[in-house]
Amino acid sequence: MTIKLHCFGESGNSYKAALPLALSGLDWEPVKVDFFHGATRSAEYLALNPIGEAPVMVDGDLTLAQSGVIQMYITEKTGKFGGATPDEARDVMKWVFFDNHKMSSQAGMLRFQMNFLPEEKRNQEVIGFVTARLKSALATLNRVLEGRDWLVGNGPTHADFSNCGYLYYPEPFTFDRVEWPNIDRWLDNIADLPGWKHPYDLMPGRPSDRGL
Template sequence: MSESSIAIPTVYGLRSSGNCYKVQLLLDLLDRPYHWVDTDSSAGATRTPEFLALNPNGKVPLLVLDDERRLAESNAILCYLAEGSSYLPADDWDRARTLQWLFFEQYSHEPYIAVARFVRRWLPEGHERQAEIPRLLERGGNALDVMEDHLGSECYFSGGAFGVADIALYAYTHCAADGGFDLSRWPRVGAWLERVRAQPRFSPMAA
């Protein structure tokens, strides 16, 4: 990436969203300046004509560069911003292993752990989607089991070192209790969360 293309990117996001937090966390770890535009999807901010002109999919996070190029999807943004840094492995095999965990996060982790958090925190008591909670806890627990097993032999998920896959998985794992997950069941995951929080320039998710 040329320096000019990432000089001061703009991020449209909701700070309490794990997917948006991923981008914030990486930018803070990189010590890179950025503009943040608070965009509350729950209040319809991503469905306005102005936002849809930027991202027709109507979702955050959205990265906008100085030259007006736009990039959506949180894990794609992570890979772009991390290019050339220690957070994205240069080795082909380690990069493929990192991508494996990024895909795992989006397909086997986030749809259950993040959705359980959404249902419990943002939907009113008695909402019909509360019926989904048992299945979400079961499938999310399966994902945490996979992570726990991996952490028996390695300390991180990004090709053996801390990187973008750890950032992606941390975003919703660290607040999984909001969705009803008891993280004491997965002690290696708990220790890994502490290692992530110990990274230089780590920044927490906004309340």
């Protein structure tokens, strides 16, 4: 049965699940969540995910929310991307949690503020605050990637797929690859994987659909 991923192109959190699905060889298809028209607040969507967020994965009778949980399920099904040893598996989870706590949460918020909120609602104080927090997370990531091709072990894992979630988007959110040479090189490593696609090519929906 084809796995369905409820997602949308603008969602880096969705990309964190869609990218390993695409690279895993599993049979899957995206189902567009019409986030910008309030779809995640509908009763139907809340029945699927009471947290009211994308992505949600449906595989037969099983419904999973939170990209980190979907990533763990992909590893369970395929043996891929979860780390090669128990130590690596814990290290993968460490970086997936870091991403959820400090990286994507800031990057996603900042990109939303700076691009998708109506201009009169954008708050420069908030943008400044989140920018500083994102910079701190990027500095950590850039530091640990010194001399390394991947965050954990010798190949791609969910640690990479989680932390890169928002970093391929073209909209300005104060992240400039040239300032972070190790991140820049690592993003190229991920993009060179066979089957890699940009979030706007992997999932339905992009800002130009909304005239942006």
